[in-house]
Amino acid sequence: xxxxxxxxxxxxxxxxxxxxxxxxxxxxxxxxxxxxxxxxxxxxxxxxxxxxxxxxxxxxxxxxxxxxxxxxxxxxxxxxxxxxxxxxxxxxxxxxxxxxxxxxxxxxxxxxxxxxxxxxxxx
Amino acid sequence: xxxxxxxxxxxxxxxxxxxxxxxxxxxxxxxxxxxxxxxxxxxxxxxxxxxxxxxxxxxxxxxxxxxxxxxxxxxxxxxxxxxxxxxxxxxxxxxxxxxxxxxxxxxxxxxxxxxxxxxxxxxxxxxxxxxxxxxxxxxxxxxxxxxxxxxxxxxxxxxxxxxxxxxxxxxxxxxxxxxxxxxxxxxxxxxxxxxxxxxxxxxxxxxxxxxxxxx
Numbered sequence: 001x002x003x004x005x006x007x008x009x010x011x012x013x014x015x016x017x018x019x020x021x022x023x024x025x026x027x028x029x030x031x032x033x034x035x036x037x038x039x040x041x042x043x044x045x046x047x048x049x050x051x052x053x054x055x056x057x058x059x060x061x062x063x064x065x066x067x068x069x070x071x072x073x074x075x076x077x078x079x080x081x082x083x084x085x086x087x088x089x090x091x092x093x094x095x096x097x098x099x100x101x102x103x104x105x106x107x108x109x110x111x112x113x114x115x116x117x118x119x120x121x122x123x
Numbered sequence: 124x125x126x127x128x129x130x131x132x133x134x135x136x137x138x139x140x141x142x143x144x145x146x147x148x149x150x151x152x153x154x155x156x157x158x159x160x161x162x163x164x165x166x167x168x169x170x171x172x173x174x175x176x177x178x179x180x181x182x183x184x185x186x187x188x189x190x191x192x193x194x195x196x197x198x199x200x201x202x203x204x205x206x207x208x209x210x211x212x213x214x215x216x217x218x219x220x221x222x223x224x225x226x227x228x229x230x231x232x233x234x235x236x237x238x239x240x241x242x243x244x245x246x247x248x249x250x251x252x253x254x255x256x257x258x259x260x261x262x263x264x265x266x267x268x269x270x271x272x273x274x275x276x277x278x279x280x281x282x283x284x285x286x287x288x289x290x291x292x293x294x295x296x297x298x299x300x301x302x303x304x305x306x307x308x309x310x311x312x313x314x315x316x317x318x319x320x321x322x323x324x325x326x327x328x329x330x331x332x333x334x335x336x337x338x
Contacts, residue, residue: 026217062329096174
């Protein structure tokens with residue numbers, strides 16, 4: 001277990017370029033995500049507020065938590081990998097939002113317009 | 124050389140991208156250089172797979188076909204427990220990365236084992252939940268809602284299972300070779316994979332379980 005690490009010290013600074021792993025940042029991220037997870041579960045399990053308010057709050061908190069994880073755990077920021085991880089992340093986020101929001105929008109209207117209409121009398 | 128002078132002078136040749144902090148050219152070939160970014164782009168394409176599954180679930184989430192509704196079959200305490208396990212496994216992986224940075228091989232292995240066990244507990248509880256659902260008759264064949272639910276959640280669970288497999292492989296590689304540069308690169312890719320799965324789980328517990336029970 002106590003085998004000396006065979007990493008070449010001359011290379012060690014190159015491994016973490018653009019990534020600063022600090023215990024502090026991991027713990028801060030963990031603390032934030034515990035709070036951001038506990039609140040939605042508490043809201044839904046106690047039923048403290050009406051359904052609409054609760055839904056808006058938990059969806060908002062989910063997006064905040066995704067950003068917290070992205071920054072503190074995935075280390076996406078403007079200088080990691082020359083900013084390219086951030087660019088790829090934003091691109092994927094845009095595509096995901098178009099795909100999800102677009103599907104829901106189209107299928108909702110499709111459903112609404114395919115509902116059986118009330119039978120008009122006399123026809 | 125006049126060309127390097129031209130490139131280095133920001134007035135003559137301004138850069139339109141963010142210069143990397145502490146940029147060192149040497150050692151990049153050893154650490155993979157593009158590997159981290161390449162793996163990240165794989166993860167983003169994986170995110171799009173999950174986005175399509177989320178969209179499918181969103182469209183079909185009210186098509187119960189007279190079968191069970193989320194309110195009747197989801198057990199939130201179990202989901203909360205699973206969420207807590209995955210969240211703790213994120214911080215234990217974080218500690219493994221810190222130990223890697225400090226060159227402590229024993230610490231890396233210890234935290235990797237902890238992360239792998241938490242991941243196994245997560246998958247185990249998920250399989251228990253699936254078993255209960257199927258025993259109640261809430262099978263994937265029962266309704267479009269349940270098909271979409273099982274596809275989305277099981278795809279995530281499958282990813283976690285492969286993450287556990289990868290942790291096992293890393294433990295073998297660490298035992299054989301220690302914390303050399305290639306293993307450090309692999310550990311960083313695995314770190315991104317593991318934390319990415321936690322991000323997907325935020326979407327699952329919010330949009331599938333919590334909103335499902337609210338509806």
